[in-house]
Amino acid sequence: MGHDFAPMKNDLIIRAAKGEKVERPPIWIMRQAGRYLPEYHEAKGNRDFFECCRDPEVASTITLQPIDRFAGLIDAAIIFSDILVIPQALGMVVEMIDKKGPHFPEPLVSPTDGQYEKVMAKDTLAAVEELDYVYKAITVTRTKLQGRVPLIGFCGAPWTLLCYMVEGGGTKLFAQSKTWLYRYPEATKALLHKIAEVCVEYLARQVQAGAQLVQVFDSWAGELSPAAFREFTQPSLAYIAEQLPKRLAELGLERVPMILFPKGAWYALDACCSKESLGSYDVVGLDWQHDPASAVATRGDRKIVLQGNADPGILYGTHERITKTVQEMVEGFEWKKRQSGWIVNLGHGITPFVKPDDLKFFLEEIHRQTKL
Ligand code: CP3
Numbered sequence: 087m088g089h090d091f092a093p094m095k096n097d098l099i100i101r102a103a104k105g106e107k108v109e110r111p112p113i114w115i116m117r118q119a120g121r122y123l124p125e126y127h128e129a130k131g132n133r134d135f136f137e138c139c140r141d142p143e144v145a146s147t148i149t150l151q152p153i154d155r156f157a158g159l160i161d162a163a164i165i166f167s168d169i170l171v172i173p174q175a176l177g178m179v180v181e182m183i184d185k186k187g188p189h190f191p192e193p194l195v196s197p198t199d200g201q202y203e204k205v206m207a208k209d210t211l212a213a214v215e216e217l218d219y220v221y222k223a224i225t226v227t228r229t230k231l232q233g234r235v236p237l238i239g240f241c242g243a244p245w246t247l248l249c250y251m252v253e254g255g256g257t258k259l260f261a262q263s264k265t266w267l268y269r270y271p272e273a274t275k276a277l278l279h280k281i282a283e284v285c286v287e288y289l290a291r292q293v294q295a296g297a298q299l300v301q302v303f304d305s306w307a308g309e310l311s312p313a314a315f316r317e318f319t320q321p322s323l324a325y326i327a328e329q330l331p332k333r334l335a336e337l338g339l340e341r342v343p344m345i346l347f348p349k350g351a352w353y354a355l356d357a358c359c360s361k362e363s364l365g366s367y368d369v370v371g372l373d374w375q376h377d378p379a380s381a382v383a384t385r386g387d388r389k390i391v392l393q394g395n396a397d398p399g400i401l402y403g404t405h406e407r408i409t410k411t412v413q414e415m416v417e418g419f420e421w422k423k424r425q426s427g428w429i430v431n432l433g434h435g436i437t438p439f440v441k442p443d444d445l446k447f448f449l450e451e452i453h454r455q456t457k458l
Contacts, residue, residue, distance in 0.1 A: 089225060089228065089229075089295075089296055091228050091229065091233070091296060092229075092231075092232045092233035093233050094233045094236065095232075095233045095234055096161060096233075096234060096235050096236075097236060098110070098112040098161050099112035099114065099161045099162045099235070099236055099299065099429060100236055100298060100299065100343060102391060102426070102428070102429055103299060103343035103345070103368050103369050103391055103429065104343060104368065105368070105389045105390075105391055105426060105427065106426060107425050107426045108425060108426060109425075109458070110453065110456050110457070110458070111419075111421060111428045111429060111430050111452070111456055112161035112162065112429050112430065113159070113160055113161050113429070113430040113431070113449060113452055114160055114161060114162040114163075114164065114238070114429075114430075114431060115152070115160070115431060115432055115435075115436050115445065116164075116347075116431060116432060116434060116435040116436065117435030117436045118152040118160065118164065118436060119148045119149055119151050119152050119164070119166050120435070120436065120438075121438040122436055122437070122438055122439065122440040122441075122442060122445070123151055123152065123155070123442060124442075125151050125155070126148060126151060129144060129147050129148050129151070130144075130148070134182065135168070135182035136168070136171075136174075136180070136181075136182055138166070139166065139167045139168060139171065139219070139220075139223075140219045141219075141223075142219060142222040142223040142225075142226045143226065145165065145166045145167065145219075145223035145226075145227070146166075146223055146226040146227040146230055148166040149163050149164070149165055149166040149223075149227045149237075150163065150227065150230060150231070153231070153234060153235060155442065155446075156445070156446060156449055157234075159446065159449040159450065159453065160235065160449065161235050161236075162235050162236050162237070162238050162299070163227065163231060163235055163236070163237050163238065164237075164238040164240060164301070165220065165223060165224050165227060165237060165238065165239055165240070165292070165297065166223070167220055167223070167240070168182075168188075169240070169241060169242025169246065169247060169250075169303055169305075170188055170242070170247075170250060171217055171220065172213075172217075172241060172242060172247055172281065172284055172285070172288065173190070173247060173250060173251050174216075175208075175213040175214065175216040175217050175284065175288075176205045176208050176213050176280075176281075176284065177204055177205060177208050177213075178190055178192070178201070178205065178251060179191050179192060180250075186255075187255060187256050188250060188255050188256065189254065189255045190250065190251065190254040190255060191254075192254075193251060193252055193253060193254030193262070194251050194252045194266075194277075195252075196270065197270050197273035202273065202277070205251075205277070205280070206276065206277065206280055210280075210283045210284050210287055211287065213284050214284060214287040214288050214291055217288060217291070220288075220291075220292065220295075221291050221292065221294070221295035222295070224237065224239060224292055224295040224296045224297055225295045225296050227296070228295075228296035236298040236299060237296060237297055237298055238297065238298070238299045238300065238301055238345075239289060239292030239293065239295075239297030239299070239300045239301075240292075240300060240301045240302070240303060241285045241288055241289055241300070241302055241303070242285075242302075242303050242304075242305070243285075243302050243303060243304035243305075243307070243319065243322070243323060243326075243346075243348075244277075244278040244279075244281035244282045244285065244319070244322040244323075245278060245304060245306060245307065245310070245318060245319035245322065246303060246304050246305045246306045246307070247281050248263065248266070248274065248277055248278060248281065249263045249306045249309070251277075252265075252266050260306075260309050263306075263309070267314060267318060271317075271318075274318065275318070275321075278318060278319075278321075278322040279321075279322060279325070281322070282322040282323075282325045282326055282329075285302070285326050286325070286326055286329040286330050286333055287333065289302075289326070289330050290330060290333040290334055290337060290339070293334055293339055293342050294337055294339060297342070298342055299342050299343045299344070299345060300330070300342060300343075300344055300345065301344075301345040301346075301347060301371070302323065302326060302344070302345070302346050302347065302367075303347050303349075304319060304323065304346065304347060304348045304349060304351070305347070305349045306349070306350070307319055307348035307349055307350055307351035307354070308348075308349055308350015308351050308352075308373075309350065310351070312353045312354065315351060315353070315354050315357075316357070319348075320354075320357065320363060320364065323346060323348075323364060323365070323367075324363070324364055324365040325365075326344075326365075327344055327346070327364060327365030327366050327367050328365045328366070330344065331366065343368040343369060344366065344367050344368055344369070345367065345368065345369040345370075345371055345393060346358060346364065346367040346369070346370050346371065347370075347371030347393075348370070348371070349371075349373045349434060350373060350375070352373075352375055352376055355370070355372075355376070355381060355384050355385075356384055358370045358390070359384065359385050359386075359388045359390045360388070361388075367390070368390070368391060369390065369391040369392070369393050369429060370390055370391075370392060370393065371393040371394055371395075371431065372392055372393065372394035372395040372433060373394065373395060373433040373434055374394070374395050374396060374397035374398070374432070374433030374434070375433070376394065376395055376433075377418065378392075378394075378395065378414070378415055378417075378418025378419045379417075379418040379420075381395075381418075382418065382419060382420055382427075385427075390427075391426075391427050391428065391429060392419065392427060392428055392429075393428075393429040393430075393431050394430075394431050394432070394433050395415070395431065395432070395433040396411050396412070396415060396431075396432050396433060396448070397411070397432070397433055398432045398433065398434050398435065398436055398437050398440075399437070400448075401432075401436065401437075401440040401441075401444050401445055401448060402439075402440065402444075405444075405447055408444070408447055408448050408451060409451055409455075412448065412451045412452055412455050413455060415430070416452075416455045416456055421456050422458070425458070430452050
């Protein structure tokens with residue numbers, strides 16, 4: 087059931103993610119295919135966001151936009167989709183409201199409401215089957231990429247998805263999420279585990295379709311205390327990292343590099359670098375609140391690769407400031423000394439209104455300053 091894709095012309099990010107010494111640090115940008123690109127709005131037209139995700143032709147066109155525009159400067163594509171397709175596959179309605187973000191008309195209210203029971207009862211394989219359009223988009227995109235750069239697949243982490251499922255959308259308070267953690271801890275753990283099972287199977291199917299690395303987005307990890315991180319999100323993240331390679335082996339597929347992005351969880355960096363705590367993630371994504379040099383010191387001589395971590399807001403600044411930020415990263419991640427252990431990215435997704443040429447300048451500056 088293997089696909090016959092073109093041989094890779096650039097596999098830099100795969101080698102770097104495995105901890106190998108590389109000729110320059112690979113670069114990709116979270117949300118690189120998105121609203122700051124005029125061609126994104128053009129391709130999307132007046133379609134609904136999730137309609138674009140569900141159309142493999144549109145999703146692959148959007149995925150390739152930054153690869154074409156920044157040809158030679160970007161080392162990976164990430165499939166155009168969203169983390170919230172898992173709650174949808176579990177039977178929840180999720181709408182994307184223009185200029186507001188995601189909205190769940192019927193969030194999970196309590197472990198005894200009908201919704202929670204319905205989600206828990208949903209068959210994992212049946213849920214993953216419903217995301218067939220993602221696998222199709224991945225295969226079409228791999229074919230169109232012609233080996234130019236590797237393709238990243240992704241999912242949301244169970245904790246982050248649970249937050250959306252109980253809040254019904256974005257939140258500043260996390261009142262519902264914290265209610266679930268501290269009032270219904272057992273039901274919360276059961277739901278986190280259910281989502282983790284879906285994540286494993288979903289990522290395995292993405293790899294089967296052609297994804298060459300995977301990233302788990304735990305965007306709300308920073309809302310937890312260190313103790314709550316250990317009790318709630320860590321077990322489900324470790325489960326994904328332990329089970330995915332096993333599932334891939336069962337399917338006759340090779341293990342792919344796994345990236346964990348635990349946004350805001352600076353206090354958990356040591357655990358994220360430790361095989362005992364967080365399984366076998368190869369790469370840990372850092373947000374911009376980490377000082378690269380101290381993250382490098384926390385990692386020590388462990389083989390984990392660090393990814394990041396410029397403040398996305400730097401792209402609203404002057405070119406002098408961008409140059410300075412790149413310099414700080416190149417020094418902080420000790421690029422010239424190590425020539426390994428670093429994948430360049432922003433500390434979170436690129437934001438709307440950034441001028442594509444300013445991102446181009448950032449990418450060029452990385453290339454310029456990391457020349458050996
Ligand atoms: O990185 C990429 O280019 C691939 C595509 C991608 C999107 N969302 C496209 C998108 C990825 C990897 C995501 C992940 C995602 N989605 C996360 C985790 C990363 C993070 O930002 O922390 C989260 C929390 C979501 C949920 C989500 N989707 C929100 C909160 C929003 C609205 C706010 C926002 O920042 O746009 C979305 C919509 C969304 N997902 C858009 C895109 C391009 C914008 C849709 C539009 O208005 O056209």
